[in-house]
Amino acid sequence: MQYISTRGASAPQSFSEILLGGLAPDGGLYLPATYPQVSSAELDAWRGLSYASLALAVLKKFATDIPEADLQCLVEKTYTADVYCNVRAGESADQITPLHVLEQSEGKTILLQALSNGPTLAFKDMAMQLIGNLFEYTLQKQDAELNIFGATSGDTGSAAEYAMRGKKGIRVFMLSPHKKMSAFQSAQMFSLQDPNILNVAVEGVFDDCQDMVKAVSNDLTFKAQQKIGTVNSINWARVVAQVVYYFRGYLMATTSNQLKVSFTVPSGNFGNICAGHIARMMGLPIDRLIAATNENDVLDEFFRTGAYRVRKSAETYHTTSPSMDISKASNFERFVFDLIGRDSERLRHLFHLVETQGGFDLSGRPGSDGDEFNKVGQFGFSSGKSVHTDRLATIRDLHKRYGLTIDTHTADGVKVAREHALAGVPMIVLETALPAKFNETIREALGQDAERPPGFENIEALPQRFEVMSADVAQIKAYIAHHTGL
């Protein structure tokens, strides 16, 4: 299988060739030249598989240049009950992504698929744990090393660190804004004692951290010399790893391939729901894919109006579902490419408009940039929005009705799912984090703390290891070079 760039000006590459990289050289995002298809007979055969075996069945359609036996070792090492052990009472860790019925009324069924049972209690572990093993495997084969450099405001950085800790040939340098993360999030990252994990707390805000990452990445000589890479949400392997749990959710919710299901996905950078789009393009019987946003409603606006209008930093709100606080959705370009019939020239034009005019409009209205918004329904997409008061009300309602506490991002999903559920089509809400991660808002909603999984009770009291630094590019470069010895 070959991968092409959405912008059409980079040479096709294999899975292994794009694994360690980010953007294509032409600034586009990689996608398979054609989507592999799944037949109904295959789907039937997949019904009885363990999560790891299902992951192998899906991944081998994409990672065609990795020997199947190696891929099998990697998924069996990744998708174990030991790694995804932070289950709720009544859930089995063997399921990896346990699925429950949340509520049923008037023929409508809403289910919750737990994706947050991994080491950092958020769905990013589903893909990142596999990436850690894939990177280690690939680097070992090439006898190479990689220094991952990134910035985080919480979830991504910790998922990356827990995936890369102790991995041969890999170091992680992670910037975070000093004293701006929750006590739980800082403790999760800073309590890691692995020598290959290096946390730097920057005296500034998240944007300062991100500016430092950009400045270093733009210094191509330094980047090459220090073997610097990233694992941000546009990484293709992360998207593919996420495709697996859409198949899993479908197979667990249905008994026959004649049935369809829909998914509601708490969305920020469009990475999670992009995997749902790919599963649907492969032939998984998904009726609708519903993007649930918070107050930062770039995506909801597009799916309601056809206008994609990215926000400025000052227009990006800090909300109580902070992992969805984005100004532009970095994976959205993948969907737009398919929506406009994979026309790279038009895609380049549209994303040039994003740079120059802050967005584009596909509504077909006079003066707009195209009319493909009328095709959005064929791709199953729809959307909704949930704000702070909705979030609190949903958390309280589920706690009162079912004795279940859910996190703030998942609450945005449940609110939107309830608005979109149809009789006869099961609606699966993806649970993207456990409530313990966002306890401040759980207290606000319920007046009590979220339950912590065993082992996390006293995490804030563990010894912490991190470096405090001013927002100084020369200083971080010196720090990196000192630790790599390159």
Ligand SMILES: *Cc1c(COP(=O)(O)O)cnc(C)c1O
């Ligand atoms: C990252 C994240 C999201 C958003 O996922 P995208 O792939 O960026 O759309 C939602 N919820 C939680 C808890 C997250 O960590």
